[in-house]
Every structure is written in structure tokens, then in C-alpha cells.
Amino acid sequence: MMDDYTLPFWIYLGVLTVFVGGAMKKILASHLSAASTLVAWLGATVLVERLWPFCLPAVLLVLLAVCLYYATRSSPLPSALPAHGKAVFITGCDSGFGNVTVKHLDSLGFDVFATVLDLKGDGARELQRTCSPRLTLLQVDITQPQQVQQALLDTKAKLGLKGLWGLVNNAGVCVNFGDAELSLMSNFRGCMEVNFFGTLNVTKSFLPLLRQAKGRIVTISSPAGDQPFPSLAAYGASKAALNLFTNTLRHELEPWGVRVSTILPSSYKTGQSSNHAYWEQQHKELLQSLPPALLEEYGEDYVTETKDLFQSFASQANPDLSPVVHAIVQALLAPQPQARYYAGPGIGLMYFIHSYCPFSISNRFLQKLFVKKKLMPRALRKQSGFDLHLSLHNNNNNNNEEKLK
Incomplete structure (x- = not known):
């Protein structure tokens, strides 16, 4: 079966080997938590299982690369330099x-x-x-x-x-x-x-x-x-x-x-x-400095929500x-x-x-990780409400026309 593959297929296998090997090295070097590392390894395992019938040589090369990487990691690391006098x-x-x-x-x-x-x-x-x-x-x-x-x-x-x-x-x-x-x-x-x-x-x-x-x-x-x-x-x-x-x-x-x-x-x-007064002062200065037209389009509640989200995010920091x-x-x-x-x-x-x-x-x-905003800018909310109203109006007109027919 493998003898039938053309040169482009072997090029594909080579590229795949480099990608998977690089991904595995990145996983091992990224200081992930135990749970995240487990998920990453499971994902790689599924990928290897799917590709196994088609690219056994590539998989073997990946395994060899991982073994070499682990061998390098297990070798004794040089001791830290002395701090005294520096x-x-x-x-x-x-x-x-x-x-x-x-x-x-x-x-x-x-x-x-x-x-x-x-x-x-x-x-x-x-x-x-x-x-x-x-x-x-x-x-x-x-x-x-x-x-x-x-x-x-x-x-x-x-x-x-x-x-x-x-x-x-x-x-x-x-x-x-x-x-x-x-x-x-x-x-x-x-x-x-x-x-x-x-x-x-x-x-x-x-x-x-x-x-x-x-x-x-x-x-x-x-x-x-x-x-x-x-x-x-x-x-x-x-x-x-x-x-x-x-x-x-x-x-x-x-x-x-x-x-x-x-x-x-x-x-x-x-x-x-974690300074509540700092966030309130920043919020106050921002509201006072924004052009009225721009503040109207975004809405004061939109700006306040952003401030509250930042403050909440900061309060949960390590x-x-x-x-x-x-x-x-x-x-x-x-x-x-x-x-x-x-x-x-x-x-x-x-x-x-x-x-x-x-x-x-x-x-x-x-x-999803950072600022999870729920409000849209005021102008977009108005536009969304107008579009919804227009859609309902058109649906009513269509229903009336159907009844007339």
C-alpha cells in the first residue's frame, strides 16, 4: 500500500511530522497545568490514531523526536550561577x-x-x-x-x-x-x-x-x-x-x-x-472627557459596565x-x-x-477569558431594536396579505 504513494504525499508526511513534533514540543515547554497537559496529550493521541493507517513513518518519526526531547530534558541541568557580588x-x-x-x-x-x-x-x-x-x-x-x-x-x-x-x-x-x-x-x-x-x-x-x-x-x-x-x-x-x-x-x-x-x-x-477609588476616578475622568455625541452612541451604562468588569477582573487576580x-x-x-x-x-x-x-x-x-461584556453600545441596541420592530411589522403585513388572498 505504501509503495503506491507519490512524492507529494511524502512531502505532506514530512510537513505533518514537523507540525506535530513542534506542537508536542510546545506542549511540553509551555508550563501547562496537569489537566491542560493531559488534554493536549489526549488530543495528540486521537490525531495519531486517526493518521496511523496512513502515515506510520511520520508517527514513528514523531515518537522518536519526543523520546529525544525527553532524553534531553532528563539530562542534568547546569547549576545556577552564584548571586553573590553581582x-x-x-x-x-x-x-x-x-x-x-x-x-x-x-x-x-x-x-x-x-x-x-x-x-x-x-x-x-x-x-x-x-x-x-x-x-x-x-x-x-x-x-x-x-x-x-x-x-x-x-x-x-x-x-x-x-x-x-x-x-x-x-x-x-x-x-x-x-x-x-x-x-x-x-x-x-x-x-x-x-x-x-x-x-x-x-x-x-x-x-x-x-x-x-x-x-x-x-x-x-x-x-x-x-x-x-x-x-x-x-x-x-x-x-x-x-x-x-x-x-x-x-x-x-x-x-x-x-x-x-x-x-x-x-x-x-x-x-x-485593587484600589476601588482608582477605578472610580478613572471612570469619572473618562465620562467627563468624552465628546457628548460619542458618549451618546456608546452609552454611559456601556462605559460603566466596562469599568465594573475591569474592577471585578482585578479583584480576582492572583x-x-x-x-x-x-x-x-x-x-x-x-x-x-x-x-x-x-x-x-x-x-x-x-x-x-x-x-x-x-x-x-x-x-x-x-x-471569554478577559472582559465578558453583555451590553452592546447604545446606538447598536437602538438599531437592533429598530430592526426587530421592522421585522415584526413586515411579518404582520405579510400575514395580512395572506389573509386577503
């Missing part, structure tokens, strides 16, 4: 990921340079109280070039002839919620200024020190920079620019021995996410930030750090669906 510069440490990471890095023996917006704030005082004398706190707004340059001078003065082992780009903001048409231009610019241009400026400023030490750049980004989350256009656009810059930098710095990694966290309680901290440490100390770390439950599965499923499926997955 200097790390990390931004955005007033709260959230940055604050927790500083404490952990300090406990491991790193010499930490941490930036805060307010040296007298609660976050800065907590770090001073809990960390060792090795910690250096710097007041820096990364959107202000002069402050970044001053932080560079202060860091150089303390390092002396020693280079900088790690730069952790953590500072970031998410100042918008709502449809792109409803998001203020100031929100788009604000996200870009902090998440992209601020991080870009810090990275370029500290690169000479990082190249000197053949060190690491670790950037906290977001899945919103790779996938179109509804109502996060401003934030997602800034993270998309950041992701592309980081990926490009990884290629350019490889000859210098500088390794570049991106951390992609799931949903966590950080910053203002308060345990340790997966992100662990990923940062791995990126700093692993002999061969990964280009990307999926930090938190569900992120690996999300990227697997995004990479291997049809667009319609991944798009619906995002809509």
Missing part, C-alpha cells in the same frame, strides 16, 4: 513585582540598585527597613531623561570598575480601560511614555555597563503585547512595541554575550488594581507574585536563560492556543 538595577520598586523582587534578590546576595518614584513613600521605607545595607535606593521617573542619567552616574560611582550584571525593566503602567475609540489620546501617550520610551531610555543608558559584564536584560512585559485583549488597546500597543524592541535587542546583543529575556505574567494584584519573582531569578542566574518565561497559570495554554489554533478560536478564547 549587581542588578531594577525599575519600578515602590510596589508590586518590583518591590517583592528587590527583597528576594537582596536575600540571595545581589547588590541591588532599585528605583522608586518616592524615596519617602511606604514602599521605599519598607525596602530600607527589610533589606541589607547592600541595597541602593534611587528616586527615578523613567520618563525623565535627566533622572535616568543621574541614576546611571550614581550606579557607576558605586560599581567602580565592575560592570552591571542585570537590568530588570519592571516599571510600567496601565492607564486605560475601554474601547480604543473611547480611550483618550493622553492614555495612549502615557502608556507609550512609560512602558516603551521610558524602558527604551533606561536600557540604552545602561547597555555599556551590561556589555562590560556580559550580563542580562530582563523585561517584564504582558501577553497583551502579543494578543488583542479587548479594551486594552493603549496598554497592549505599548507592550507590543516593547516586545518587538526586546526581541530585536536579543539578536543584536548575542555577539556581546548579553542575554535578553522577557517575562510574561498572568493576572496579578499589583499597583492600583495575590501571590512568586511565579514572576522566580522567573526573574531564573532569567538572571540560569546559565542558559530562556528568551521567554510564562509566569503564572494559564499563560502557557493561552500562547499554545494563540500559536496553533485558528484565529477564530484564539480570538473567542480571549473574549
Whole structure:
């Protein structure tokens, strides 16, 4: 039977082998939960069973590839690099990921340079109280070039002839919620200024020190920079620019021995996410700034529902930030750090669906996962009601005509 197959069929088998093998590798590398991994394996098993009578050679090749992959995984991993004596510069440490990471890095023996917006704030005082004398706190707004340059001078003065082992780009903001048409231009610019241009400026400023030490750049980004989350256009656009810059930098710095990694966290309680007053203030400012005609078309209830959904989503976020901290440490100390770390439950599965499923499926997955809106914009509701009324009217006319006949 197999002798009758033509060359195109063997090409098809080769392509199938590459696809299935790549899918299995992605499953194993995506940090999925046990249940998700089981589902993925069952799906692959069904696929193999269906194709078994037609492509036994391809299946055997896939099994061989999986065995080789497991053999590679089971080999002993090189031990982590020592933290003692290594200097790390990390931004955005007033709260959230940055604050927790500083404490952990300090406990491991790193010499930490941490930036805060307010040296007298609660976050800065907590770090001073809990960390060792090795910690250096710097007041820096990364959107202000002069402050970044001053932080560079202060860091150089303390390092002396020693280079900088790690730069952790953590500072970031998410100042918008709502449809792109409803998001203020100031929100788009604000996200870009902090998440992209601020991080870009810090990275370029500290690169000479990082190249000197053949060190690491670790950037906290977001899945919103790779996938179109509804109502996060401003934030997602800034993270998309950041992701592309980081990926490009990884290629350019490889000859210098500088390794570049991106951390992609799931949903966590950080910053203002659990602050009820913050959401109410953002909602109030948005309603006051929208043109009356645009607000009329969308409806105040539509905007309010979006705010409530965001607030509810934030309240259910994970308060345990340790997966992100662990990923940062791995990126700093692993002999061969990964280009990307999926930090938190569900992120690996999300990227697997995004990479291997049809667009319609991944798009619906995002809509069901994130902001589950029930209301349509007011203008569409009116249009829908008008169409329904018109349809009922036409049906009545048709029934009357039938009776006349």
C-alpha cells in the first residue's frame, strides 16, 4: 500500500511530522497545568490514531523526536550561577513585582540598585527597613531623561570598575480601560511614555555597563503585547512595541554575550488594581472627557459596565507574585536563560492556543477569558431594536396579505 504513494504525499508526511513534533514540543515547554497537559496529550493521541493507517513513518518519526526531547530534558541541568557580588538595577520598586523582587534578590546576595518614584513613600521605607545595607535606593521617573542619567552616574560611582550584571525593566503602567475609540489620546501617550520610551531610555543608558559584564536584560512585559485583549488597546500597543524592541535587542546583543529575556505574567494584584477609588476616578475622568455625541452612541451604562468588569477582573487576580519573582531569578542566574518565561497559570495554554489554533478560536478564547461584556453600545441596541420592530411589522403585513388572498 505504501509503495503506491507519490512524492507529494511524502512531502505532506514530512510537513505533518514537523507540525506535530513542534506542537508536542510546545506542549511540553509551555508550563501547562496537569489537566491542560493531559488534554493536549489526549488530543495528540486521537490525531495519531486517526493518521496511523496512513502515515506510520511520520508517527514513528514523531515518537522518536519526543523520546529525544525527553532524553534531553532528563539530562542534568547546569547549576545556577552564584548571586553573590553581582549587581542588578531594577525599575519600578515602590510596589508590586518590583518591590517583592528587590527583597528576594537582596536575600540571595545581589547588590541591588532599585528605583522608586518616592524615596519617602511606604514602599521605599519598607525596602530600607527589610533589606541589607547592600541595597541602593534611587528616586527615578523613567520618563525623565535627566533622572535616568543621574541614576546611571550614581550606579557607576558605586560599581567602580565592575560592570552591571542585570537590568530588570519592571516599571510600567496601565492607564486605560475601554474601547480604543473611547480611550483618550493622553492614555495612549502615557502608556507609550512609560512602558516603551521610558524602558527604551533606561536600557540604552545602561547597555555599556551590561556589555562590560556580559550580563542580562530582563523585561517584564504582558501577553497583551502579543494578543488583542479587548479594551486594552493603549496598554497592549505599548507592550507590543516593547516586545518587538526586546526581541530585536536579543539578536543584536548575542555577539556581546548579553542575554535578553522577557517575562510574561498572568493576572496579578499589583499597583492600583485593587484600589476601588482608582477605578472610580478613572471612570469619572473618562465620562467627563468624552465628546457628548460619542458618549451618546456608546452609552454611559456601556462605559460603566466596562469599568465594573475591569474592577471585578482585578479583584480576582492572583495575590501571590512568586511565579514572576522566580522567573526573574531564573532569567538572571540560569546559565542558559530562556528568551521567554510564562509566569503564572494559564499563560502557557493561552500562547499554545494563540500559536496553533485558528484565529477564530484564539480570538473567542480571549473574549471569554478577559472582559465578558453583555451590553452592546447604545446606538447598536437602538438599531437592533429598530430592526426587530421592522421585522415584526413586515411579518404582520405579510400575514395580512395572506389573509386577503
